[in-house]
Amino acid sequence: MLITMGFVLFVLREAGCDYNITTNPDKSLVVVSVSPQAVTLTPSGEITLTAAVTHFQHDSTLTWSLSDPNIGQLSSNGGTAVYKAPASVPGTAMSVSVLVQSVEDPTKTAQAVITIVNPDTSGTTGVKVLLSPLAITLSPGKSQQFHATVLGLTTTTVTWQLVSGFGTITADGTYSAPGSPASLPTFGIIRASSTADPTRYADATITIMNSADSLVCFERDILPVLTGSCGMSGCHTPGAGPGDLTSYDGILSRVVSGSARSSRLYLAITNFDIARRMPPPPRSILSPVQIIAIGRWIDQGALKTSCSAGSQCDTTSVHYSDFVRTTMATYCIGCHTGATAGGGIDLSSYGGLAKVTANGRLMGSITFSQGFSAMPKLGPRLDDCTIAKIQAWVNRGYPND
Numbered sequence: 001m002l003i004t005m006g007f008v009l010f011v012l013r014e015a016g017c018d019y020n021i022t023t024n025p026d027k028s029l030v031v032v033s034v035s036p037q038a039v040t041l042t043p044s045g046e047i048t049l050t051a052a053v054t055h056f057q058h059d060s061t062l063t064w065s066l067s068d069p070n071i072g073q074l075s076s077n078g079g080t081a082v083y084k085a086p087a088s089v090p091g092t093a094m095s096v097s098v099l100v101q102s103v104e105d106p107t108k109t110a111q112a113v114i115t116i117v118n119p120d121t122s123g124t125t126g127v128k129v130l131l132s133p134l135a136i137t138l139s140p141g142k143s144q145q146f147h148a149t150v151l152g153l154t155t156t157t158v159t160w161q162l163v164s165g166f167g168t169i170t171a172d173g174t175y176s177a178p179g180s181p182a183s184l185p186t187f188g189i190i191r192a193s194s195t196a197d198p199t200r201y202a203d204a205t206i207t208i209m210n211s212a213d214s215l216v217c218f219e220r221d222i223l224p225v226l227t228g229s230c231g232m233s234g235c236h237t238p239g240a241g242p243g244d245l246t247s248y249d250g251i252l253s254r255v256v257s258g259s260a261r262s263s264r265l266y267l268a269i270t271n272f273d274i275a276r277r278m279p280p281p282p283r284s285i286l287s288p289v290q291i292i293a294i295g296r297w298i299d300q301g302a303l304k305t306s307c308s309a310g311s312q313c314d315t316t317s318v319h320y321s322d323f324v325r326t327t328m329a330t331y332c333i334g335c336h337t338g339a340t341a342g343g344g345i346d347l348s349s350y351g352g353l354a355k356v357t358a359n360g361r362l363m364g365s366i367t368f369s370q371g372f373s374a375m376p377k378l379g380p381r382l383d384d385c386t387i388a389k390i391q392a393w394v395n396r397g398y399p400n401d
């Protein structure tokens with residue numbers, strides 16, 4: 001559906017509670033993401049990046065650019081781009097960012113940080129410091145042990161130093177990223193210098209960033225926000241007229257798994273019209289961080305994720321040719337291939353899967369949503385991480401990649 005002007009008005013009626021939901025095409029909640037978010041290459045190395053736009057109104061196109069156009073080459077084609085590192089790199093390593101920008105809302109961007117590491121850090125005199133790893137990406141608060149030794153001198157010990165950036169490094173080479181840096185991503189350099197000859201050293205680059213594609217944790221990031229902002233007495237408590245927002249099932253009945261923009265809950269919290277949005281005045285609107293988390297949670301399939309499962313589920317780089325096809329082969333093809341395929345649906349090929357993905361049946365059935373046959377039929381529900389990974393692939397436009 002193409003909405004180019006004006007407002008779209010929905011009137012929702014629930015027992016004892018009438019309210020209108022109006023979406024404002026001018027108030028953008030476009031979210032841009034890129035994967036992978038951090039890469040280490042050697043000179044002349046190449047990487048293919050994939051980007052996605054969600055929550056757009058009418059234009060899902062992206063523009064790609066380099067933070068420094070002199071460092072390597074970028075050739076883009078819609079949602080993917082190939083970055084090629086320069087043939088030589090001065091010093092130990094250098095970094096460049098690939099920036100992805102929404103055309104509909106140019107304020108919405110994402111970036112992938114590329115570090116190009118010189119495999120040869122040798123000096124000319126035969127003395128050299130060997131350092132490992134030469135480039136790392138860490139989440140805030142995480143630590144990394146570095147190792148170094150000195151070749152060409154009898155004393156092989158090194159002294160550790162944080163040359164730039166935030167965090168700390170101990171005398172034995174353990175670097176700890178700051179817990180809550182002022183901005184992300186942020187960069188740093190650590191140096192290992194020969195204790196005997198401090199003019200000999202090697203540097204490693206550190207990138208600190210959040211993994212924006214990780215699974216939103218329902219129990220930590222969603223339930224407390226909705227219970228706290230909506231579940232007060234007289235509002236969305238169990239059994240109350242307007243419906244319960246203090247439990248997973250209550251919340252789920254107000255969302256369309258996989259599509260925040262089609263979800264009543266999401267439309268209500270993003271309503272630009274202050275008289276109609278939820279929570280109603282005089283209560284304040286949810287914070288942008290909360291709204292984005294709720295939108296991402298719905299887009300990821302509105303799963304009942306607990307934090308331990310959520311933080312370990314990596315939904316970046318899910319491809320048809322590996323994860324999705326393997327999952328179908330493991331759980332579905334037994335009933336969904338050949339002349340007797342269940343429901344006439346053949347899931348042994350990309351084409352058959354694309355059909356039920358396009359009409360929403362795939363996500364509806366594997367999330368056990370109302371109105372769909374629960375799949376795998378008669379079997380237990382797939383685990384949250386598997387569902388989230390398939391949802392991430394669907395959100396990327398379910399490519400045959």
Ligand code: HEC
Binds near residue numbers: 347
């Ligand atoms: C034990 C056999 C069996 C297994 C295993 C199975 N299915 Fe099905 N599936 C069926 C049958 C039979 C139908 C058609 C009748 C129905 O809807 O129950 C069907 C229907 C469907 C539909 C249409 C549902 C709807 O509501 O329109 C989808 C989509 C689907 N399956 C996907 C899957 C996926 C994905 C898996 C693996 C995660 C899977 N199935 C595993 C037997 C199975």
